[in-house]
Amino acid sequence: MNKKIWLSSPNMGGEELTYIHEAFDTNWIAPLGPHVNNFEKEVASYVGTTHAAALSSGTAAIHLALIILGVKAGDEVICQSFTFSASANPIVYQQAVPVFIDSEKETWNMDPVLLETAIKGRISKGKKPKAVIVVHLYGQPAKMDEITSICKHYDIPIIEDAAEALGSLYQNKMAGSFGQFGILSFNGNKIITTSGGGMLLSDNENYISEARFLATQARDDAPHYQHSHIGYNYRMSNVLAGIGLGQLKVLEKRVKQKNEIYRFYVKELSEIPGIHFQPELKNTKSNKWLTAVTIDAIHSGFSREDLRHILNKENIESRPLWKPMHLQPIFQSAPAYVNGTSEKLFQNGLCLPSDTNMNQEDFSRIHNIFKSLF
Ligand SMILES: *Cc1c(COP(=O)(O)O)cnc(C)c1O
Numbered sequence: 001m002n003k004k005i006w007l008s009s010p011n012m013g014g015e016e017l018t019y020i021h022e023a024f025d026t027n028w029i030a031p032l033g034p035h036v037n038n039f040e041k042e043v044a045s046y047v048g049t050t051h052a053a054a055l056s057s058g059t060a061a062i063h064l065a066l067i068i069l070g071v072k073a074g075d076e077v078i079c080q081s082f083t084f085s086a087s088a089n090p091i092v093y094q095q096a097v098p099v100f101i102d103s104e105k106e107t108w109n110m111d112p113v114l115l116e117t118a119i120k121g122r123i124s125k126g127k128k129p130k131a132v133i134v135v136h137l138y139g140q141p142a143k144m145d146e147i148t149s150i151c152k153h154y155d156i157p158i159i160e161d162a163a164e165a166l167g168s169l170y171q172n173k174m175a176g177s178f179g180q181f182g183i184l185s186f187n188g189n190k191i192i193t194t195s196g197g198g199m200l201l202s203d204n205e206n207y208i209s210e211a212r213f214l215a216t217q218a219r220d221d222a223p224h225y226q227h228s229h230i231g232y233n234y235r236m237s238n239v240l241a242g243i244g245l246g247q248l249k250v251l252e253k254r255v256k257q258k259n260e261i262y263r264f265y266v267k268e269l270s271e272i273p274g275i276h277f278q279p280e281l282k283n284t285k286s287n288k289w290l291t292a293v294t295i296d297a298i299h300s301g302f303s304r305e306d307l308r309h310i311l312n313k314e315n316i317e318s319r320p321l322w323k324p325m326h327l328q329p330i331f332q333s334a335p336a337y338v339n340g341t342s343e344k345l346f347q348n349g350l351c352l353p354s355d356t357n358m359n360q361e362d363f364s365r366i367h368n369i370f371k372s373l374f
Helices: 016-025 034-047 058-068 089-093 112-124 146-154 205-217 238-248 253-271 305-312 339-350 360-373
Strands: 050-054 076-080 097-101 133-135 157-162 180-183 198-202 275-277 293-295 348-352
Touching: 016 034, 016 238, 034 180, 034 198, 034 238, 050 058, 050 146, 050 205, 058 089, 058 157, 058 180, 058 275, 076 112, 076 198, 089 097, 097 133, 097 146, 112 146, 133 146, 198 205, 253 275, 253 293, 253 360, 293 305, 293 339, 305 348, 305 360, 339 348
Parallel strands: 076 097, 076 133, 133 157, 157 180
Antiparallel strands: 050 198, 180 198, 275 293, 293 348
């Protein structure tokens, strides 16, 4: 069997173990400690927010953002439909209702026109949305100018799901620094990883201290265990924050490598009729976490599934684009504002192996498969 080529696997930079050893040597083996504090500081300063809370996952970060924004049972929260389910699930943790918005064709992210239609529609039903969750899919920033100005106009806070977009730029500003909250994920498949983990970012100091309070079981200030709020166990371990500190040292290198992988595919595939890459908006710079293409079988002569199966037979992982949330069985009854874009992307779109661990031999294998195909 050929060596497996992954979509995106963990890639250690080399200094992670030094930080882990330091945590062991000082016995900071807890969901708090100096690595956690430093990891928060370094990530906040890299992204350009004044505050950050390191958490157990990106999902936990979205959940806490919703709680802090006061989302309660029966409230409505607007969410990009074309995303991973973790963007939307925390809305339901709060027993609130997700309202899904389809994508536009220029970034594959939330369509600002549909967003405004939805906000007006919900307000006319007496249900002003409590928050808007926008996603930067595969690293490509959404149309933040338009989305920010609409949300400002209707006075609705933005939660910016930058889980896939650490290191991406929108008009020279980092993804994750635009919303009232930004969220990051350090899951194993993301551009840098702590094996599992997340970060809540904000320029509002009160928001982040509330997040830290809620993430550590909401203990009141008392010598005994006293609680006036429901708390969560959502903090990041000091050991894992050590991995994060090591990974930060190679983040810029990983962004460069992901862009090289993207250029490899452009060179290989851009002449093939019917293949189109995820478009890039002017004034944005995607971290290219995953290279994503659509395949129009009428012009290319083969379908997305054809290519996926061919790669799979050679032990090479690729994956269809996200199945939109408004098409998921679990969200069938949720309101949705739809234009058909994400459904079509889901039918024809494929994420190509974008693993920074790929070596020259791996690229050659992929090249040879493409050569035999075309
Ligand atoms: C990975 C991911 C998340 C969730 O992050 P976890 O750390 O896995 O909980 C949320 N949103 C998007 C778009 C993601 O890709």
